[in-house]
Amino acid sequence: MSAIWYECKIKYRKTDDNGVQKMTTEPYLVDAMSYTEAEQRITEEMSAYISDEFKITNIKVANYAEIHPFENSDRWFKSKVSLIAYDEESGKERKSNMYLLVQANDVKEAFDNTNQAMQNTMGDYTIPAIAESPIMDVFPYFSGEEAEMDKVERFIEVKNDKPIEEPIASATSEDESENLQEVLTEAENVTLYK
Incomplete structure (x- = not known):
């Protein structure tokens, strides 16, 4: 792996084993291209784990x-x-x-x-x-390929359930027709790599 790793210190209120809340600061590693991206990525990652407010107290390049x-x-x-x-x-x-x-x-x-x-x-x-x-914890960078694969899987599901052209032309409502057309358009724009 050749990447730039940033050590980000996060300060937040943590509940210990006894149920007592206290402020704690913990370091995490994030893979990013700049300090700004590191701040954005660690904010996104920590929002999934910490429901209360938290503060980024330090960001530095890890060695x-x-x-x-x-x-x-x-x-x-x-x-x-x-x-x-x-x-x-x-x-x-x-x-x-x-x-x-x-x-x-x-x-x-x-x-x-x-x-x-x-x-x-x-x-x-x-x-x-x-x-x-x-x-x-360590948060490596992932490209958006997983999200694109979800679109492809959704496309395959729709394709296997009904013929491609018939549902658009014979949909019972305009909403169903537009929804299917959106899925097909997104799937056409996805590029698969092996």
Whole structure:
């Protein structure tokens, strides 16, 4: 994944296990092209989870080279990976560091998942540090293809239920005819990629 990740801190009133409400600030990661888009995306994402008011207290570019989610894991860990390169002129070993955000349940699993994420790396590397990250959730960017697929599926449903041309011409009401025509027009404008 090559993307720009923004760490967004959200302040809101959270109810704890005892039923007591208190103000809390939590960091989230969002994939965006700019600070403005990051603010818009995190507002949309958090509106689905938080019913009360919330405030974005900080947005900054995160220093993660890659994000690696893994199934059946609920916490995020920051793995420091040192890539080792040999300088032939000086004969010395050079290290360059990068940070991965890896999903795991504990530090040992984070180490294993980091090795799995790095398995296709051609050069040598070491993992000098792994620490649990305060990141609560990660919101990658999705294109609108899912929404377009819904339109295509709706088109196929309509097409399979009735012949395409007959329902428009013989619809019992103008509303049904217009609705079907809208679905057909939207479906024609959708481009499918394989």
